[in-house]
Amino acid sequence: MSLLLENISKSYREPDGGRLPVLEIERFEMSRGEQMALVGASGGGKTTLLNIISGISSADSGRVIIDDTLVSEMPEPIRDRFRAERIGFVYQTFNLLPAFTALENVLLGMSFSRGRVDRHRALELLESVGLSHRLNHRPGQLSVGEQQRVAVARALSNRPSLLLADEPTANVDLANQQTILDLIRTACTADSVALLLVTHSGDVAEQFDRVERLEDFNTAALVTPEASR
């Protein structure tokens, strides 16, 4: 099993002091190397779910298990290290550091794991996403499609077992959307990396064998804000 969520709940405090439940997930799982598209309404908790899986946020309760490791019970510094080494993340807005070149952004992705910063691998990854001629360009000097390809290379830099992608093609022009998607899927297939990709796009989702609607397994989506108070 690559990912297992059990009895996850997450709510946010509202200005009036009440709680807004966002996630109530009894069980959710992905097998090793599986690729899945997650769709759902805006504000439905998809990004929150990715943050909880990656350990960026904590659930109010429940367990997150990745590669048979109980991540949700880890102390924060250990969880940070786990995230650096086992989870890749591709964002809708790329989240590249503007002062760093394409190569440095990929190297930065390797800087927080216990493994060595492998310049050779970084070069290989950038070549694999078609950017070997843009190594020393800063994000501002790259097109949006190129920026997202750098982000993909960075996400794969530590050979993760799980790749989380949050609307990775939403900010990319049509011509590049499929390229980016293919890059991600091909790389995950090649290295048996499980892929959980959040998308609004039906065109993107339909390319996956497994497509899940968050509302189908998130019971919090059934609770209206009024009912939660």
Added chain:
Amino acid sequence: MNLWAIAIKSVRQRALASALTSLSVALGVMLMVVVLVANGMVERMFVQTATGYDLVVGPKGSQLELVLTSIYRIGVAGEPLPYRFYRELTSAKGNRISDAVPITMGDVTQQGGFPILGTTPAYFALPYMHEADGTPKRFRIRTRSLDGQHSGEGLIRNPFDAAIGAVVARHNGWDVGTKLKLVHGGSDGHVHDEEFTVSGVLEATGTPNDRTVFVHVDGFYMISGHEKPLSEAVARELEFFGNISEESQKAIEAERAGGHSHGPVPEAQKEVTAILVNIQGDVGEKVLAESRLMSRLNEGVQAQAVKPIVQIDRMMQTLVGPIRTLLMGLTSLIIAVSGIGIFVSIYNSMADRKKEIAIMRALGARRQTVLTVILAESTLLCVVGGLGGFVLAHLLILACAPMVAGYGLVVDPWTFAWGELVLLPVLIALASLVGFVPGMTAYRTDVAQTLSD
């Protein structure tokens, strides 16, 4: 990519702001280093110069004034002592005096107004000061004197020989063989007819000797008007000693007989401004002998013996010490203000950098890691600024060295004050202090919230 590389990247990203904040640290450190070096120079000038002689014997009066006049050539000499006093002091048994050099002052050079010091060749045989470790520093002749001497000893062997300090030589453009005249009591006073010839130029010593012209005490008193009139001299001798020496008696008789000599002036008509004294023996014996001599002379009403180092130490503590403390305090404040500048610069940048911090955290950087990156940045700014300040300070000193050399101060621009070593850890501590608050902002960054903004 290590944390330093990340910090350097961040500093370079804000190159102008980083350069300005580092420059403010550099200026603060530069001022601090200049104060430290200047302090070292003043200390060397005053304290170490006072280590040349164990005692200074002179007329009764202010002890500090006696030291300042005789060793630093500052101020006007008091009523001089009879030359006989010098002779009897050196010949008295039990004083344990190893060296006693008479000096007489009052005139200045016609050109530049440098003080004239009448003394004996023995002056140049003694160390003019001791280093902190006790190493004696001796006079060296920078250019060959007429008779080929290379050490200071042996200069001014003839009555109208003169030896000149390095500053005098440079300022007046004098060298061996130059003829010079003396002005009585000041540059606007009477110019004596007698000419002295430079027989040697002393190497720079970093002491008031560099600004002094040395002549033989015999020559000094052979200058017309320098010898005390015999009747006055005899009256003074009688008042001072209660009797008249055999030599004075002979001089009186010779004058009565109408004799006139072109040779050295009789002892009775000569005076000394002060006597520079060294005591022989080990430390304990010297202390004892010094105390005895000081007690014996100071009990009287006509002369006194003072320890120059004690007087100068006291002066440094009461006069120079507070000024030094004030300057150090002010420059410390400047550095502290520079530190606040770094704090403001980094803190202001945090709003723009929250996203970067959040990205690093999302990539797996721990809270401590991003805190360390911020601390590394403030350390970089402080240390680079500090090192720049060291270099600027020494370049400034290098540029100023020729100017202060004109005042007899020998400055080595690459001599480091001990205090400079303390500055580096102080800067690192300051960096940690000013980097901590913005570092904690980075530490507390809400990653999910920031990435979703």
